[in-house]
Amino acid sequence: MLLTDLLGTRLPVIQAPMAGSQGSRLALAVCEAGGLGSLPTAALGPERLEEELKALSRVSTGPWNVNAFCHTPPEQDAEQLRAWHKALAPYYAEFGIDADAVPSGAGREPFSHALADVLEPFRPPVVSFHFGLPAPDLLKRVKSWGSVVLSSATTLEEARWLEEKGVDAVIAQGLEAGGHRGMFLTHDLTTQMGTLALVPQLVAALRVPVIAAGGIADAGSAAAARALGADGVQAGTAFLYCPEADTSAVHRQALQSDAARHTALTTIFSGRPARGIVNRLMRELGTLPPEAPAFPLATAAVAPLRAAAESRDSGDFSPLWAGQNTSNCRQQPAADVIRTLAEPF
Amino acid sequence: MLLTDLLGTRLPVIQAPMAGSQGSRLALAVCEAGGLGSLPTAALGPERLEEELKALSRVSTGPWNVNAFCHTPPEQDAEQLRAWHKALAPYYAEFGIDADAVPSGAGREPFSHALADVLEPFRPPVVSFHFGLPAPDLLKRVKSWGSVVLSSATTLEEARWLEEKGVDAVIAQGLEAGGHRGMFLTHDLTTQMGTLALVPQLVAALRVPVIAAGGIADAGSAAAARALGADGVQAGTAFLYCPEADTSAVHRQALQSDAARHTALTTIFSGRPARGIVNRLMRELGTLPPEAPAFPLATAAVAPLRAAAESRDSGDFSPLWAGQNTSNCRQQPAADVIRTLAEPF
Numbered sequence: 001m002l003l004t005d006l007l008g009t010r011l012p013v014i015q016a017p018m019a020g021s022q023g024s025r026l027a028l029a030v031c032e033a034g035g036l037g038s039l040p041t042a043a044l045g046p047e048r049l050e051e052e053l054k055a056l057s058r059v060s061t062g063p064w065n066v067n068a069f070c071h072t073p074p075e076q077d078a079e080q081l082r083a084w085h086k087a088l089a090p091y092y093a094e095f096g097i098d099a100d101a102v103p104s105g106a107g108r109e110p111f112s113h114a115l116a117d118v119l120e121p122f123r124p125p126v127v128s129f130h131f132g133l134p135a136p137d138l139l140k141r142v143k144s145w146g147s148v149v150l151s152s153a154t155t156l157e158e159a160r161w162l163e164e165k166g167v168d169a170v171i172a173q174g175l176e177a178g179g180h181r182g183m184f185l186t187h188d189l190t191t192q193m194g195t196l197a198l199v200p201q202l203v204a205a206l207r208v209p210v211i212a213a214g215g216i217a218d219a220g221s222a223a224a225a226r227a228l229g230a231d232g233v234q235a236g237t238a239f240l241y242c243p244e245a246d247t248s249a250v251h252r253q254a255l256q257s258d259a260a261r262h263t264a265l266t267t268i269f270s271g272r273p274a275r276g277i278v279n280r281l282m283r284e285l286g287t288l289p290p291e292a293p294a295f296p297l298a299t300a301a302v303a304p305l306r307a308a309a310e311s312r313d314s315g316d317f318s319p320l321w322a323g324q325n326t327s328n329c330r331q332q333p334a335a336d337v338i339r340t341l342a343e344p345f
Numbered sequence: 346m347l348l349t350d351l352l353g354t355r356l357p358v359i360q361a362p363m364a365g366s367q368g369s370r371l372a373l374a375v376c377e378a379g380g381l382g383s384l385p386t387a388a389l390g391p392e393r394l395e396e397e398l399k400a401l402s403r404v405s406t407g408p409w410n411v412n413a414f415c416h417t418p419p420e421q422d423a424e425q426l427r428a429w430h431k432a433l434a435p436y437y438a439e440f441g442i443d444a445d446a447v448p449s450g451a452g453r454e455p456f457s458h459a460l461a462d463v464l465e466p467f468r469p470p471v472v473s474f475h476f477g478l479p480a481p482d483l484l485k486r487v488k489s490w491g492s493v494v495l496s497s498a499t500t501l502e503e504a505r506w507l508e509e510k511g512v513d514a515v516i517a518q519g520l521e522a523g524g525h526r527g528m529f530l531t532h533d534l535t536t537q538m539g540t541l542a543l544v545p546q547l548v549a550a551l552r553v554p555v556i557a558a559g560g561i562a563d564a565g566s567a568a569a570a571r572a573l574g575a576d577g578v579q580a581g582t583a584f585l586y587c588p589e590a591d592t593s594a595v596h597r598q599a600l601q602s603d604a605a606r607h608t609a610l611t612t613i614f615s616g617r618p619a620r621g622i623v624n625r626l627m628r629e630l631g632t633l634p635p636e637a638p639a640f641p642l643a644t645a646a647v648a649p650l651r652a653a654a655e656s657r658d659s660g661d662f663s664p665l666w667a668g669q670n671t672s673n674c675r676q677q678p679a680a681d682v683i684r685t686l687a688e689p690f
Contacts, residue, residue, distance in 0.1 A: 156606060175520065176539040190609035190623070190632060194521040194539030196560035196569055197669035201606075204672065215541035223572035224541055227689070228565050261501060261546075264535035278535070287535060324542035327549065344572070 010034035012232030017067035033335035063125030068111035074294035107299035132184035152182030174214025178323035203229035223344035250315030269319035271295035280316035355379035357577030362412035369400040378680035408470030413456035419639035452644035477529035497527030519559025523668035548574035568689035595660030614664035616640035625661035
């Protein structure tokens with residue numbers, strides 16, 4: 001089945017959901033250009049989400065996608081949190097932040113029936129998940145709306161698991177990808193594969209369409225994905241500098257600097273490995289510090305440092321999510337990125 | 346300049362040098378099929394090397410390549426070696442090996458004037474280096490023979506460095522590649538990029554031809570490399586199961602098993618990160634144990650364990666080098682692999 005037939009889009013190009021860096025504005029621009037625009041829900045409360053869904057569902061040019069995380073929230077571990085606060089203590093002191101007043105909230109909510117209640121009236125044409133899939137009853141509920149269901153796989157095992165559970169297409173997330181690794185059957189980072197190795201293995205093993213993600217930034221890399229047998233591509237980083245994205249000033253600055261040539265997987269900003277441009281906090285704490293609590297509990301303790309640093313125009317404490325190829329990050333409309341990525345298809 | 350014009354080959358496909366798994370037999374088969382066959386010198390003494398060079402230089406169908414490492418040998422660090430032997434002690438006990446009798450030799454020699462003395466009479470058409478380049482006088486000597494000089498880059502910085510020092514083409518070694526990472530300007534593994542992200546950045550920045558390596562295993566991945574702008578490809582893993590390779594029985598067995606789906610970078614077998622199929626020693630010691638001494642000093646202490654295990658048909662202690670896509674490892678002549686990889690060019 002053609003990916004465009006499955007999704008109902010004109011072009012087999014998906015804009016990757018990027019919580020914190022975009023909302024309906026970018027998604028709409030992508031949809032209008034013939035791609036699949038995505039709305040990340042992880043960082044929105046129910047009211048903002050409803051507003052964004054209203055904006056998105058007004059689109060008349062084609063389908064759109066809503067993305068949700070589906071992790072199992074961890075138990076709060078007081079000792080681990082203490083260790084994390086201790087690791088960050090020198091920075092609290094540097095910025096004059098009262099360490100005792102730093103909150104320890106969760107930050108990101110997994111998909112739930114409460115979230116499904118908000119989505120249901122809008123019957124999203126496509127729903128994509130990250131970190132596996134929600135519980136069977138929740139997945140059934142989403143499918144009952146007629147939504148096409150996507151999720152990311154980082155290994156052959158994950159791809160087979162997703163197909164078995166009934167996803168309509170699999171996003172093959174290669175190691176080059178920016179943001180959170182979608183890995184969910186293992187925590188072992190050595191299992192993670194480059195896009196060029198991952199995509200053909202999934203294409204050979206699956207019956208459902210495979211969407212290549214990770215390092216897809218321009219016409220050449222999209223053509224490479226096609227040569228690997230992918231039915232379409234998903235790109236994120238290439239949209240971060242678009243005027244329709246809500247990427248912060250420090251993030252945009254980093255994307256355009258030489259620093260963008262060095263990204264790393266880090267657990268510092270959320271507790272799960274995610275790829276971002278290496279900055280001061282990653283350099284000084286190490287990218288995968290043992291003190292970082294489980295996802296998403298690492299977030300809250302870093303948030304006040306991030307806010308304080310950003311108010312001084314510094315991205316030293318911000319998650320500067322980016323993939324391993326930022327060379328096409330420039331001031332261009334999202335429609336141009338979509339057109340470029342669709343060329344080879 | 347076309348890569349085939351530079352190399353003098355019929356096809357822009359290079360068989361990656363794989364010390365320990367092949368000699369002149371595989372290289373000759375590749376040359377006869379129109380590709381560039383490579384002879385790894387790292388594991389050969391001067392006499393074996395001369396024999397192999399005689400065999401290779403008899404080839405009348407085209408040029409051939411000799412590969413050498415050019416690391417700086419480390420100082421022996423007695424304390425580090427003690428820690429390494431201690432980490433391996435339980436395994437020595439398991440196999441009844443006298444730990445005090447285990448040698449602590451170097452294992453692999455870097456390129457030197459002595460090695461150049463052996464090469465010079467044969468005037469190798471192509472010489473490729475790993476871990477950077479030899480000292481300027483040595484490089485000059487190699488170039489004086491008219492040899493085309495190649496080396497591997499794993500980052501944009503390394504690629505620029507190599508071009509500046511005068512290499513004729515750069516091998517872009519993506520993270521998917523099996524065997525030793527060619528990294529030489531940094532030890533930081535987070536700098537290492539997937540092939541899909543690395544190749545286009547090198548193609549955009551360099552004037553010399555770029556050869557894609559890492560995850561190149563079949564016609565689709567070779568076509569992807571071409572789409573990324575590569576002038577040619579280098580593949581290793583795809584040749585490991587060929588009858589002309591000298592791949593060990595335990596290695597061949599691992600390549601054909603489900604275990605081959607999980608490779609990792611490990612310093613266990615040499616001291617430098619190299620990608621191999623995860624086996625018992627890697628699982629139990631961790632893939633990057635702090636006790637492993639600097640390259641190539643880790644090798645000697647593991648060698649007797651490897652020999653003992655292999656004599657029992659076990660690859661638990663062997664370096665099972667492989668890239669992240671072993672799906673094309675099968676009983677086929679090297680000529681078939683070359684033909685397949687050359688298809689898209």
